[in-house]
Amino acid sequence: xxxxxxxxxVKAIVESSTEKVDSLIDSYAGNKEQLISLLQDIQAEFxxxxxxxxVKVSQKLDIPLSQVFSVVTFFRAFTLQPRGRHLVTVCLxxxxxxxxxxxxxxxxxxxYGIKPGGTTEDMRFSLETVNCLGCCALGPVVVVDGxxxxxxxxxKLDRVLRSYK
Amino acid sequence: xxxxxxxxxxxxxESVAExxxxxxxxxxKKDSSRICISVCGGTACRAxxxxxxxxxxxxxxxxxxxxxxxxxxxxxxxxxxxxxPLVVIEPKKxxxxxxxxxxxxxxxxxxxMGDRVVERLLYVDPASGEKITYESDVPFYKRQTxxxxxxxxxxxxxxxxxxxxxxxxxxxxxxxxxxxxxxxxDEIKKSGxxxxxxxxxxxxxxxxxxxDAKADIKYTICNADEGDPGAYQDRSLLEGNPHSVLEGMIIxxxxxxxxxxxxxxxxxxxxxxxxxxxxxxxxxDYGLLGENILGSGFDLKVTxxxxxxxxxxGESSALMAxxxxxxxxxxxxxxxxxxxxxxxxxxLLNNVKTWANVPLIINKGAxxxxxxxxxxxxxxxxxxxxxxxxxxxxxxxxMGITLREMIFDIGGGIPxxxxxxxxxxxxxxxGCIPEQFLDTPVDFDELTKLGSMMGSGGMIVxxxxxxxxxxxxxxxxxxxxxxxxxxxxxxxxxxxxxxILSRITxxxxxxxxxxxxxxxxxxxxxxxxCALGQTAANPVMSTLRYFRDEYLAHIEQKKCPAGxxxxxxxxxxxxxxxxxxxxCLRACPTGAIxxxxxxxxxxxxxxxxxxxxxxDVCKFNAVIRQ
Numbered sequence: 001x002x003x004x005x006x007x008x009x010v011k012a013i014v015e016s017s018t019e020k021v022d023s024l025i026d027s028y029a030g031n032k033e034q035l036i037s038l039l040q041d042i043q044a045e046f047x048x049x050x051x052x053x054x055v056k057v058s059q060k061l062d063i064p065l066s067q068v069f070s071v072v073t074f075f076r077a078f079t080l081q082p083r084g085r086h087l088v089t090v091c092l093x094x095x096x097x098x099x100x101x102x103x104x105x106x107x108x109x110x111x112y113g114i115k116p117g118g119t120t121e122d123m124r125f126s127l128e129t130v131n132c133l134g135c136c137a138l139g140p141v142v143v144v145d146g147x148x149x150x151x152x153x154x155x156k157l158d159r160v161l162r163s164y165k
Numbered sequence: 166x167x168x169x170x171x172x173x174x175x176x177x178x179e180s181v182a183e184x185x186x187x188x189x190x191x192x193x194k195k196d197s198s199r200i201c202i203s204v205c206g207g208t209a210c211r212a213x214x215x216x217x218x219x220x221x222x223x224x225x226x227x228x229x230x231x232x233x234x235x236x237x238x239x240x241x242x243x244x245x246x247x248x249x250p251l252v253v254i255e256p257k258k259x260x261x262x263x264x265x266x267x268x269x270x271x272x273x274x275x276x277x278m279g280d281r282v283v284e285r286l287l288y289v290d291p292a293s294g295e296k297i298t299y300e301s302d303v304p305f306y307k308r309q310t311x312x313x314x315x316x317x318x319x320x321x322x323x324x325x326x327x328x329x330x331x332x333x334x335x336x337x338x339x340x341x342x343x344x345x346x347x348x349x350x351d352e353i354k355k356s357g358x359x360x361x362x363x364x365x366x367x368x369x370x371x372x373x374x375x376x377d378a379k380a381d382i383k384y385t386i387c388n389a390d391e392g393d394p395g396a397y398q399d400r401s402l403l404e405g406n407p408h409s410v411l412e413g414m415i416i417x418x419x420x421x422x423x424x425x426x427x428x429x430x431x432x433x434x435x436x437x438x439x440x441x442x443x444x445x446x447x448x449x450d451y452g453l454l455g456e457n458i459l460g461s462g463f464d465l466k467v468t469x470x471x472x473x474x475x476x477x478x479g480e481s482s483a484l485m486a487x488x489x490x491x492x493x494x495x496x497x498x499x500x501x502x503x504x505x506x507x508x509x510x511x512x513l514l515n516n517v518k519t520w521a522n523v524p525l526i527i528n529k530g531a532x533x534x535x536x537x538x539x540x541x542x543x544x545x546x547x548x549x550x551x552x553x554x555x556x557x558x559x560x561x562x563x564m565g566i567t568l569r570e571m572i573f574d575i576g577g578g579i580p581x582x583x584x585x586x587x588x589x590x591x592x593x594x595x596g597c598i599p600e601q602f603l604d605t606p607v608d609f610d611e612l613t614k615l616g617s618m619m620g621s622g623g624m625i626v627x628x629x630x631x632x633x634x635x636x637x638x639x640x641x642x643x644x645x646x647x648x649x650x651x652x653x654x655x656x657x658x659x660x661x662x663x664x665i666l667s668r669i670t671x672x673x674x675x676x677x678x679x680x681x682x683x684x685x686x687x688x689x690x691x692x693x694x695c696a697l698g699q700t701a702a703n704p705v706m707s708t709l710r711y712f713r714d715e716y717l718a719h720i721e722q723k724k725c726p727a728g729x730x731x732x733x734x735x736x737x738x739x740x741x742x743x744x745x746x747x748x749c750l751r752a753c754p755t756g757a758i759x760x761x762x763x764x765x766x767x768x769x770x771x772x773x774x775x776x777x778x779x780x781d782v783c784k785f786n787a788v789i790r791q
Binding site: 111134 | 212246247394487623627778
């Protein structure tokens with residue numbers, strides 16, 4: 001069955017899949033249980049999960065599209081929205097919380113006008129929060145594009161973020 | 166290609182005797198007097214700049230052409246994360262902390278070539294003011310019993326030969342050559358080992374039901390979905406000593422007759438994923454995984470699955486649903502995973518630390534293991550000591566040590582002269598323990614009696630500036646976000662709790678709210694489907710039990726005694742103390758502070774958003790928080 005026919009919204013979306021992603025999906029073909037791993041690989045490629053790619057995933061792995069979407073929206077790691085050039089992740093684990101982690105989120109909310117899960121209009125930053133990165137000794141921790149910034153305060157965070165264009 | 170195959174065949178160990186031969190040949194090559202520089206390469210030390218330090222060492226060793234005399238090693242987490250990057254110079258175990266790349270040349274010149282100590286890099290004991298030269302003399306390490314965590318600082322986790330040299334895979338040899346499955350289970354039972362992931366279920370009993378379950382296909386699973394905020398020992402162990410976990414899993418799989426294993430690990434732990442992957446590959450190359458392990462005829466494949474970032478997936482049935490590619494919703498508890506788990510097959514799931522204990526128990530014996538700890542809780546436990554505490558890091562201690570020893574002797578007490586208020590254990594399912602119970606021995610049962618739990622071993626220390634209502638709200642908010650939504654008590658109950666707690670912290674609480682919280686707690690523990698919901702009220706109930714007056718202060722006096730809850734505090738500037746330095750004025754994001762240089766500043770309450778920026782930057786304690 002061609003799922004795109006039943007899902008008119010998807011048709012309107014720009015074709016974002018590439019050969020690389022196609023072959024990636026092919027390599028998982030028939031492996032229903034590998035759905036989450038495949039979605040992680042796709043997200044690593046695009047920074048988010050484009051809808052047309054999800055339709056392909058559904059077809060190749062023979063999983064109903066509704067189930068693919070239920071998994072995508074259940075797990076925190078997945079996003080259906082394109083992310084900005086730089087991903088800022090603020091840790092809000094208990095240790096970071098008692099050391100003032102939430103004030104860092106507020107600082108970004110104030111300065112850049114985005115809430116957790118949001119992206120600035122100029123696509124410069126996306127803001128995410130995480131429940132614990134396991135670097136509790138260095139809290140509050142902020143990760144920018146995979147680089148750990150330890151013992152942060154609003155002032156230091158400001159300086160760090162300014163260096164990302 | 167032919168060459169590659171030949172190399173692989175050469176590495177492959179075909180029998181227990183060959184493994185011993187290999188071990189001996191690795192040991193023969195090792196020169197115990199040779200200098201070895203080991204740099205901690207755990208996530209925390211890396212975040213503090215350990216990789217640059219490693220590079221600097223490699224460059225300096227090359228520049229001075231010391232490659233033959235000096236070995237360089239990037240090890241797993243040493244535990245004292247607060248002081249990273251950490252460097253230990255073997256064989257004397259000279260301990261340097263907070264090392265920077267620019268210190269490297271001096272370490273090589275002085276310590277490596279000159280056998281002298283670089284004093285300024287030594288750890289200073291805050292209690293005595295003394296400089297400490299050797300790792301084992303540092304109070305943080307001195308009082309620990311590092312049975313499963315000790316090797317972390319000594320071996321290169323990406324090199325299987327390091328693990329083999331330290332006696333690795335000898336427990337597997339023992340099991341494969343001389344023990345029947347039932348004997349292994351009996352040994353685990355006798356040891357008294359209980360699950361280290363949270364529940365504390367007797368491991369031997371779990372193994373027994375998996376062994377007894379009749380099925381063609383069985384699965385072995387390592388739960389490394391360490392979701393408790395404030396706990397990171399599973400990550401450190403998988404990063405620093407992945408083979409110990411793998412060896413435990415192979416023994417478990419052999420015992421129950423399973424040929425497929427999974428390591429379910431958080432995607433937020435990239436280094437742990439990478440090291441586990443390397444470990445599996447190397448174990449395959451050496452014939453310790455795959456087909457016909459050590460010539461025994463036993464086959465096992467282990468695959469890594471990365472989690473999707475859902476706390477509930479730490480629960481065994483939710484984890485297995487996620488492994489099947491479904492959303493992580495738990496199943497009702499009358500279905501035992503050990504009989505009907507992954508794809509409805511018997512599945513043996515244990516936590517990372519539980520698996521790592523298995524080779525030790527097999528090697529040293531159940532009697533050795535059960536001598537450590539208390540009557541109901543045997544062995545050691547790794548805790549992550551974090552929050553408002555001087556020595557932050559991972560500590561491994563025998564069960565039964567008191568909270569006071571842990572927090573004050575090992576942890577070095579509370580920083581900045583603040584007072585201890587509570588310690589939170591067990592993650593979002595645990596509770597807050599106040600000062601009067603500091604002499605309680607830490608084990609599974611004692612913590613439960615106090616309304617908390619062992620959990621995965623997180624210990625978050627809180628000082629007098631922490632608001633306990635805010636802490637309860639924090640955990641409830643956390644669980645609100647993480648509840649999978651399958652059962653009503655959890656989905657709705659936690660939401661209502663969160664609303665009530667928000668009201669209280671905003672000064673809109675009523676006395677009856679406390680009764681409603683207690684009612685909801687009862688419903689949750691009786692009616693929720695899995696442990697997430699059943700224990701969700703613990704943070705609220707334990708804070709209500711021990712810090713009721715703080716709740717009442719919020720409700721009746723509309724005050725937050727710790728000065729945390731924003732709606733209940735106000736900032737002002739003490740004109741007598743203000744030196745007019747302009748610092749707060751510049752820090753204020755809303756322009757609420759005005760004034761001239763060297764004149765007392767004025768804070769406009771109408772514009773203040775209570776972010777606390779002024780309070781943080783003031784050097785003269787002139788900003789008052791009430």
